[in-house]
Amino acid sequence: MCAANEKMSGVARLIEVTAVEDPRVDDFRDLSTADRRPDRPGGRGLVIAEGVVVVRRMLASPYPIRALLGVRRRIEELGDEIADLDVPAYIADAEVMAGIVGFHLNRGVLAIADRAPEVELTRLTATARRLAVLEGIGDHENLGSLFRNAAAFGIDGVLLGAGCSDPLYRRSVRVSMGHVLRVPFTRVHSWPGDLKLLRDEGFRIVALSPRASSVPLREAEPGREPVAILLGSEGPGLTEQAMTAADVTVRIPMAGEVDSLNVATSAAIVFHIMGEGSEGGGR
Amino acid sequence: MCAANEKMSGVARLIEVTAVEDPRVDDFRDLSTADRRPDRPGGRGLVIAEGVVVVRRMLASPYPIRALLGVRRRIEELGDEIADLDVPAYIADAEVMAGIVGFHLNRGVLAIADRAPEVELTRLTATARRLAVLEGIGDHENLGSLFRNAAAFGIDGVLLGAGCSDPLYRRSVRVSMGHVLRVPFTRVHSWPGDLKLLRDEGFRIVALSPRASSVPLREAEPGREPVAILLGSEGPGLTEQAMTAADVTVRIPMAGEVDSLNVATSAAIVFHIMGEGSEGGGR
The missing domain is CATH 3.30.1330.30 (Ribosomal protein L30/S12)
Structure with missing residues (x-):
């Protein structure tokens, strides 16, 4: 046989x-x-x-x-x-x-x-200079793309808040070009309460939101670290609770009529700009 | 019945x-x-x-x-x-x-x-300040995403060079969120010969390539217009013939090990940075 x-x-x-x-x-x-x-x-x-x-x-x-x-x-x-x-x-x-x-x-x-144990949050915050923090990213392709872009711009780790899907699903692994296997990530169990832990560790929390009160990305002190970049899903965006945990809310300046970019694309732009002037920015 | x-x-x-x-x-x-x-x-x-x-x-x-x-x-x-x-x-x-x-x-x-007649190249170049010029973008999703990002950052038109697929395919229309219906585009029939027409009209041609001889994006005079941003496909990149038509070749600074970004994501970053300081940059 x-x-x-x-x-x-x-x-x-x-x-x-x-x-x-x-x-x-x-x-x-x-x-x-x-x-x-x-x-x-x-x-x-x-x-x-x-x-x-x-x-x-x-x-x-x-x-x-x-x-x-x-x-x-x-x-x-x-x-x-x-x-x-x-x-x-x-x-x-x-x-x-x-x-x-x-x-x-x-x-x-x-x-x-086989799966490997997730890294512990405290271990990530102890060494990372730039973190991405995600809320409500349920789409496996977007999640995969986000990890690919995180790797491209030297993000040290990804925290998965409420509503994020599993980055180790086959489609996410593939779309990430395998970078979900390289960029450390961990789930944040108490959301958004645990964002406070980031603050306690000295991270400035920068949230992305297209709302009018947000400051243009470029004015949010790119290069200042340690920084945690908080990103929500494309449609509903970040919840109010997550937003209030942020130190500053930024937006990507865009042409008039366009609603929003894909979340992984937005992330790439924010990772790139926030990394400019940083030693780890990959220049 | x-x-x-x-x-x-x-x-x-x-x-x-x-x-x-x-x-x-x-x-x-x-x-x-x-x-x-x-x-x-x-x-x-x-x-x-x-x-x-x-x-x-x-x-x-x-x-x-x-x-x-x-x-x-x-x-x-x-x-x-x-x-x-x-x-x-x-x-x-x-x-x-x-x-x-x-x-x-x-x-x-x-x-x-129904389809509408494509705009003429000379009509696009007569009024546009910022154009995207694509070569070898055969993937319908990438092409759709590119149009979405072009719309987001106020690109005035898209020129389709050799090897690009049809932006009006259903999947491209959907992924573009309908922006292929809004951003004017036209096929460039003599490729890359017609890039010379852009030059004659005063466009500076900025090509994106990860090669080491490229200058970091930020150093390529963002905001200077009119500009035509030349983008190739993810794997093979721009052909040598297209590259030699460029006035300057730029790269997006990235972290060490990462090969490349998705082409639509790269495009978004370039459109964003090259639009900074421009009046049409959407700030």
Whole structure:
């Protein structure tokens, strides 16, 4: 039923898989539910990386990899990077792979990892200079994009307030280009009460809101740190409770008629501007 | 077969549709192909607006609306805005609507328009202060996001160079929040030769590229106009031919390891920074 050809080699443990029903690749089965949190139906809470770029970020992350699955060319492309990894690297052709994961996957390689414990809030605040604090970001793509942009502009960590979805869902991982695996994040359990902890640690809390009373971004002392940048969802924006916790409320100057930008795009602009003049601003 | 209840009212011509197969709503049938260019299989080249916000932008656009289709609540929400519109507004329940368009549509209202002639390049260059010039933007979502961001930061027009897809595809219209219907655009037929026309009209051409020889964005005289901002696709970036047409090549300063931002996000940052200090910058 399944012709396996196991061998030890320079790259992980290469194992050929020729049958869709091979039980050894069960972690990769029906991917569209495998990433759900363990408390959800069908959910196993596994973290899934798709494509060579994202798999590389997973290899460099604290998430413990269980296995890889890919077409031969992609597994070989990872070569040295998985040489010392003591996990199976399953090789299958594209059709068998599609049968296992449940849809055609054009990125050619997957890695699956267990979740790692979230960092503690106090550990983040002790070392970070610039944090992003999110409220109500329920859309997985927006959340993923936000992490990608956070990484691009050297944000040291992300705090997830009320109403944020799980950044480790497959779609978020993919849209983030794997940066959710790199940028530390943690859930804020008492919201927005715990924002006070940030203040106590000396963080200035800068909230983004298009309301008329907000000051233009550029006037909010870019470069002054430590700073926590508070962002709400696109439609409803930040709640009043979150807003009152802020030291200053800023807006991105925009042309007349336009309602608002996508939240991840707004975030990128704020991260960029607030980082100007900072030593960690990546210039 | 179909119980139609036609009446004239304060809002367009309200027509109730109760049968999926009603031929009067054929323009809305199988929406996933209706927006294809007429030269493509199944393509009728129609422009499709989804949801109240985007339909409003279509109403304010130069695209001639043929008809609306929506659930009663959404058609009524448009009320006065469609009162003087001499086109049919078909009302159906959500299930009939799903049967017509071919999938469940949670925005509740659609408008369909014919294409309008593209503006001429010389007309754009004669009045614009800030233009975006795109090369190789084939992804419909990225293209839509780019238009949304162009509108947000007061870009006066978009030139589509080689390899750009059609901004009037349904997905682009939706992701742009309807701003592709508002921001004038035109195809550049001789690429990149026609960039010379921009130069002749006094535009400074600023190209975005992450290469090391690029100058940080902030050093490229933000606010100096007229300016044409040249943007390439995420992976390959701008071609050498396009790059050599530029007066200056800029980069967005980023944190160490990150490869690049999404092209629409990069565009938003460049539009924002290059607009600072400009009179049209929307402050």
